Amino acid sequence: MREIKFRFTWKIEDGEIYNYELPISDFWSHGVSNTKYKRNRKGLAAKLIGRDQWAGIVDSEGAEIYEGDIVNLTHWHFDGGEVEMHLIGMVVYMPECASFGLGNVSNADWLRYVGLPESGTDTVSFGSMRFAPDDLEILGNIHQNPELLESV
Numbered sequence: 206m207r208e209i210k211f212r213f214t215w216k217i218e219d220g221e222i223y224n225y226e227l228p229i230s231d232f233w234s235h236g237v238s239n240t241k242y243k244r245n246r247k248g249l250a251a252k253l254i255g256r257d258q259w260a261g262i263v264d265s266e267g268a269e270i271y272e273g274d275i276v277n278l279t280h281w282h283f284d285g286g287e288v289e290m291h292l293i294g295m296v297v298y299m300p301e302c303a304s305f306g307l308g309n310v311s312n313a314d315w316l317r318y319v320g321l322p323e324s325g326t327d328t329v330s331f332g333s334m335r336f337a338p339d340d341l342e343i344l345g346n347i348h349q350n351p352e353l354l355e356s357v
Contacts, residue, residue, distance in 0.1 A: 207261050212271045214255030214348040215252065222254070222349050255348045258307040260296055264341040272296050272348045275354065278297070278307055279340035282318070290314055295347060295354065299330055306330040309354070 209229040216222050234316055257272035275295045280286050292315055297308035308328040310316075317325050345353045 208259075210259040212255070212259070212273075213253060213271070214346075215251040216348075217252045218252075221296045224348075226259075226271075230325045231356070249254050255346075257346075258298065259347070260331070262305075262341065263338050265339045266343075267338075268343055269293070270296055270341065270343060272298055272305070275344045275346060275350065276307065277342040277344055278313075278334070278336055280315070281335045287291045290318070293344070294328075297328060299317070301329065304330045304332050306332075 213225060213227065215225065227323065231276045240298055255273060257274075260270045260272065260274075264276065270276060274297060276294065278292045278294070280290045280292055282290070289311060291305060292310050292312050294307035294310040297306055299306045300306075306329050308326075310327045310329060311325070313323045314357070316325060316327060319325060319327060333352050344350070347354060
């Protein structure tokens, strides 16, 4: 069975942002709850700004990929020959297919491939794509690098 983990992202009153990753089995022993505010080790107030679930996959460096991560994914398909596409998007949970996927994909070649207008965006389930961990690279996340969303 796959381990269920969450990444909690806290913003300290001095502006620093940090992540705290924790398996669900350790929630209560670490005092994690629905608390929105707490004090960090320096005694400064910290506000919870993100609670993201692990997608169950890792990138080319072995780093765990969580909801809210912005990733570069190399997708492979075959159209009479091997075709490589680089898709940049944000990891999202897709309740309609009970899986994680890549959201806000705006690569024109991909949109043509799936039959969507080139001016739009797409959200695609990881389960419907062909890729390996070496094909994934974490570029950042929405909490610490919101400017990356502008380029997606």
